[in-house]
Amino acid sequence: AQSVTQLGSHVSVSEGALVLLRCNYSSSVPPYLFWYVQYPNQGLQLLLKYTSAATLVKGINGFEAEFKKSETSFHLTKPSAHMSDAAEYFCAVSATGNTPLVFGKGTRLSVIA
């Protein structure tokens, strides 16, 4: 079984500051890990994914995440926050194959001018 814990339901940063959104996972098999962003009343857009290749994964819009097996973590970072980054972010895990994603509770990112 898989599960995800996102630490912090709400993170607020200043424009230009570092963004760090935390995600820890639990999985009985080697996991596939994902970060998605959701804007109000919209579906989910994939930011990046880890699929057992490079542990440092680069995604869209300047985001990246590092898979750390020893810490069972997959934290999302961005060096410099932009106002347009304000949204809800979800970390998700799945087993290999055609299985559904299990989502964390989400972290709302606010960016202050």
Add this chain to the structure above:
Amino acid sequence: GAVVSQHPSRVICKSGTSVKIECRSLDFQATTMFWYRQFPKQSLMLMATSNEGSKATYEQGVEKDKFLINHASLTLSTLTVTSAHPEDSSFYICSARDLRGNTEAFFGQGTRLTVV
């Protein structure tokens, strides 16, 4: 990337009526699709796994007679909310995984259902 189209994007219906939501994979075949429900300011909760040509698999606590799922073809799954009540009001999102070696899960745009 692959596209999953979900319709309608929002619907308002009266209590007691039924509402059908469609989920289509536009450029890939999906033997399996997933239906999620999202309450305001909360995460996505898996409702059911839709399997082409067979019965859907429902998560614990999800009423299969209320949420009817049909996966008639490799590109279309439908969710019908039967005899809708105000407590069924929610954001419903479908998802499909492209089995052509791509591990990404693609999501529809979501459907905002309001039952009045």
